[in-house]
Amino acid sequence: NRINKNLKIVLDNKIEEQAIENAFLACFCHLVQLKNITFTSIKNLKIPHQPTYYAINFCCSGGKKNQAISHINECLLSFINDEYRRINNRVREQVIEREISKLNSDDKNYTYKKHEIEKENADKVYLTFKTNGGTPAAIYDDAKMISDYRMGALFAQITEFGDYFRSSLDSGNNVNKAFLDILNNLYDGTIEASTSLGCKRTELKNIPFSLLFLSDIQELLNDKNNIAFKNRLKSGFARRVNFYI
Numbered sequence: 001n002r003i004n005k006n007l008k009i010v011l012d013n014k015i016e017e018q019a020i021e022n023a024f025l026a027c028f029c030h031l032v033q034l035k036n037i038t039f040t041s042i043k044n045l046k047i048p049h050q051p052t053y054y055a056i057n058f059c060c061s062g063g064k065k066n067q068a069i070s071h072i073n074e075c076l077l078s079f080i081n082d083e084y085r086r087i088n089n090r091v092r093e094q095v096i097e098r099e100i101s102k103l104n105s106d107d108k109n110y111t112y113k114k115h116e117i118e119k120e121n122a123d124k125v126y127l128t129f130k131t132n133g134g135t136p137a138a139i140y141d142d143a144k145m146i147s148d149y150r151m152g153a154l155f156a157q158i159t160e161f162g163d164y165f166r167s168s169l170d171s172g173n174n175v176n177k178a179f180l181d182i183l184n185n186l187y188d189g190t191i192e193a194s195t196s197l198g199c200k201r202t203e204l205k206n207i208p209f210s211l212l213f214l215s216d217i218q219e220l221l222n223d224k225n226n227i228a229f230k231n232r233l234k235s236g237f238a239r240r241v242n243f244y245i
Contacts, residue, residue, distance in 0.1 A: 007071055011064040020068055022055045022244045026155075026212040027072050029053035033153035033208035034083050034129075050153075050208045052187055054241040056161065058217040065214045066159050084129050091126045091149050127152045133164060133179045136191075143191050143207045153208035156183075162219025169228055180232065183211070187240045217245060 003024060004017040011020075029051050038048035059065040073080075099117045103110055128142050133156065146152040158164050168176035185192060191204045220229045 003076065007068060010071060011067055014062070015059060015064040015068055016244075019057050019059055019063075019065065019244045020072075022057055022242055023065075023068055023212055023214075024072055024076070025242070026053045026055035026210050027069075027077055029210045030129075030153055030155040030208075031077060031080055031083070033210065034080070034087065036151065049189070049206070052189070052208070053210045054183075054187060055211070056213045056215070056241050056243050058215055058220075058243070058245045060218075061216050069157070069159070069212070069214065084127075087129075087152050088126055090151060091145065092121055092124065094149055095124075095126065096121050129153065130155050130157060132156070132158050133176060135175055136178050136182050139179070139182065139186075140191055140201060140204070143204050144201075146207055147204045153210075154186075156209070156211035157213075158211075159214045161213035161215035162217075162225075163215075164213075165215075165229060166219060166222075166225050169224065184236045184240065 001017075004020045007020050008015060008017055030053075033050050033052075036050070038050050040048050057065055096118055099121075100114050103113055103117075107113065127145055128138075129152065131139065131142075131154065139154065142152075142154060146154070164176055165180070168180055182191065186207065186209045189206045189209065191207060220226055
């Protein structure tokens with residue numbers, strides 16, 4: 001409550017505390033997921049799960065919705081970048097260890113090959129934690145890394161969701177629609193298997209994922225957009241999302 005009140009003052013009282021709270025909870029949930037914190041509830045008594053939070057804030061243009069997120073990310077949760085680096089460093093150590101273990105220690109070039117593996121992975125970034133709506137294949141690749149190494153979490157942040165959704169209805173834009181189509185299952189931590197030419201994938205489970213979408217409501221009141229958005233809400237999206245309007 002103190003965070004909400006102070007941020008509202010900083011933002012010239014142009015945004016309500018409920019909107020700030022909704023955005024903050026999504027960002028904070030992502031931080032909790034990065035720490036691999038799990039919980040039990042009446043819905044998951046047998047297997048503890050990580051929390052998931054989907055937030056959509058509909059605020060009018062000039063309503064400081066983007067600035068609120070900037071302040072949350074840059075002032076309150078800026079240390080999350082250190083967490084990203086820590087996780088990537090831990091993944092790097094495991095990747096190097098696995099690759100070196102495949103080498104024959106009796107090989108006369110063992111030291112050279114070991115050095116090359118270390119050099120090749122020295123500055124590599126393995127996980128992309130945030131996305132503004134990537135392809136399912138790109139999301140899957142990050143999710144596979146999280147699944148393999150049991151660390152990390154994904155966070156989707158789209159600051160102009162109305163425009164993004166409208167574009168998803170265009171016949172030539174399959175990327176936006178495909179991303180929105182996987183969100184219902186991702187809420188439960190699942191990415192369904194999809195196989196393409198030369199690439200076989202298996203279903204992934206227990207993938208930590210949260211999202212924060214921001215938009216002016218007017219974009220989704222347009223007749224075509226409105227009908228399509230209502231249909232998506234009916235598909236199960238509505239019961240997964242915390243809305244602020």
